Amino acid sequence: MNFQKRKQIILDKLNTVGEVDVKLIAAELDISEITIRRDLNQMAGDGLLYRTHGGAMKVNPFEVPHEFVNKAAKNVEAKDKICRAAAEQINHGDIIFMDCGSTVFRLCQFIKGKKIKVITNSIPVVYELQNSLVSLNIIGGEFNAERQAVHGSIANEHIARYKANKAFLGVDGISRNGLFANSELEAEITQAFASHSAKTYLLCDDSKIGKESYLRFGELNLINSIITNSKSDELAFFRKKGVEVIDV
Amino acid sequence: MNFQKRKQIILDKLNTVGEVDVKLIAAELDISEITIRRDLNQMAGDGLLYRTHGGAMKVNPFEVPHEFVNKAAKNVEAKDKICRAAAEQINHGDIIFMDCGSTVFRLCQFIKGKKIKVITNSIPVVYELQNSLVSLNIIGGEFNAERQAVHGSIANEHIARYKANKAFLGVDGISRNGLFANSELEAEITQAFASHSAKTYLLCDDSKIGKESYLRFGELNLINSIITNSKSDELAFFRKKGVEVIDV
DNA sequence: TTTAATTTGTTCAAAAATAATCAAAATAAA
DNA sequence: TTTATTTTGATTATTTTTGAACAAATTAAA
Incomplete structure (x- = not known):
């Protein structure tokens, strides 16, 4: 009984029953808890299931499209902590x-009851907030x-017509050398968001801190505040540069 | 019975009944108050419900998620016929x-395989077409x-930046006196669509022909073609006025 | 108003689940 | 074969979850 086989059995059970229990599975497969x-x-790290105390549940009982969900389901606990702190702002x-x-997406669940205006280019965010007070x-x-999501010059111009109090953004990486994005389109829209918002919050879990990927598109001072679960040494440097760091 | 499961059950109950009672839930789930x-x-801290003495209430009492679905489900056969004919265009x-x-929405299923560009203000249309060739x-x-859907002056300006070959529109009513809408916002965006499209198709089932409701916002000549299942005498008048009528 | 009943938050303890550490077993590589 | 690597399990300490008891706060009643 190897990992692959157990994984298969667990996923099957999740799909049929919707949840699994550590003790039951252990007894059933005659393997230690x-x-x-x-x-x-x-598997939770891979976004295949949602870990609970004593077992696990299916990722999404209600179906929201596809690969976005999987990405969104990674590192869920950390992201939820970050977003809970963000919602307090x-x-x-x-x-x-x-x-x-995907991190910013998880902010939705914490702001459904708030009377605010949200301007977004993310369709999942729209879907999640469409029947809320937002x-x-x-x-x-x-x-x-x-x-x-929507990107491009028309989108950037749209953003430029508005002025927000706060922007909640994600990046693909951040280090002492600046901010990094996966694509030009993402970089541009992030800059548009930042420059039309009074205060800019960066939501990023530990996997993004110190990461330098693809395209460097902006200086650290583009953002005012980082909300993160990371304990990286890099954070001290960010603070020294005048960026507020909110630890969760 | 873990937190996640209880949370789900409580939310379900809130959605169906509108409120929950601590004692009842505790007894029902056989768990302490x-x-x-x-x-x-x-959950209240996360904005998922309003806490009351002895229980909790739904955050937003008004919920309209299924209205669109219900509306879309009316007169399905007629709408599908109309849309199949529209897709041929x-x-x-x-x-x-x-x-x-809701009629135009049903056009989605017939155009998923077409390599075209769709410009829309309808979120259900976006959902339906997001993983297609469109x-x-x-x-x-x-x-x-x-x-x-999206409406308003920003939306109208957005439309004005584009020029389409064809527009597929619905109205709330059409008669020899012109076109009728439910609201100013709908009227304005319909006019914007029509004036930035080379050809304008009106998709309407028999319930709309001859109907004069709320706001008259435009002349018959705003549209070039009507696709309908109606056998109304009115259609002859439309034809006489130079509007093509496609019968399904 | 005052009084009673209910609901709630707090503190503490028990139980359950988990993570960490290290050793044993299984597997793969040399 | 031997050696290294990975996987698994047992033990222990830590964390999380839960419930009971009781005082404080809130609501309802007199």
Whole structure:
């Protein structure tokens, strides 16, 4: 009984029953609980399931499209902590930008009850907030199916027409050398968000801190505040540079 | 019975009944009241519900997520016939506008395989077409949850930047006296679509022909072609006025 | 108003689940 | 074969979750 086989059995059970229990699985497969826990943790890290105390659940009971969900399901606990802290920064009447990152997406669940305006280019965000107290403004332009969001010059111009209190953004990486993005389109829209917002918050889990990928598109001072679960030494440097660091 | 599961059950109950009671939930799930209280407090902290003495209530009492679905499900056979005929009008390479009506929505299923550009203010249309060959352009602006679409001056300006071959529109009513809409916002965006499209198709089932509701916003000549299942005498008048009538 | 009943938060303890550490077993590589 | 690597399990310490008891706060009743 190897990992692959157990993984298969666990996923099957999740699909049929919707949830699994560490003890039951361990007894059923005649294997130790700690091993099952390790399996579940690894699979949760891959976004294949949602880890609970004593077991695991299906990632999404209600279906939201596809690869976005999987990405969004990675590192869930850290992201939720970050987003809970981010939600505390949002007050009644605020006008906020939300970008299309998977971390920022998880902010939705914490702001449904707030009377605010959200301006976003992310369709999942729209979907998640459409029946909430939040008033929505959708950024127009060409839709990118992979990112489930709108990007491009029309989108950037749309943003430029508004002025928000706060922007909640994600990046692909951040280091002492600046901010990094996966593509030019993402870089440009992030800059547009930042420059039309009074305050800019960066939501990033530990995997992004110190990471330098693809395209360097901006200096650290583009953002005012980083909300993160990371304990990296890099954070001290950010602070020295005048960036607020909110630790969760 | 872990936190995640209880949370789900509580949310389900809130959605169906509208409120929950600590004692009842505790008895039902066979768990202590203090635990339920802790659950409710945490969920209230996340903005998922309003905490009351002895229980909790839904955050937003008004919910309209299924209205669109219900509306879309009416008169399905007629609408599908109309849309199948509409799809025949669409060729490879076309750039088309699609508005947010329930009839136009049903056009999606017939154009998924076409290599065209769709410019739309309807979020359901975006959802339906997001994993198809269709390239999407989303019209930006303020989102209206009831109509599941974007309307307003920003949206109208967005439309004005583009020029489409064909527009597929719905109205609330059409008679020899002109076109009728439910609201100013819908009227304005319909006019914007029509004036930035080379050819304008009106998709309407028999219930709309001869109907004169709320706001008269345009002349018959705003549209070039009506696709309908109606056998009304009115159609002869439309033809006489130079409007093509495609009968299904 | 005052009084009673209910609901709630706090503190503490028990139980359950988990992570960490290290050793044993299984597997792969040399 | 031997050696290294990975996987697994047992033990222990830590963390999380839960419930009971009781005081404080809130609501309802007199």
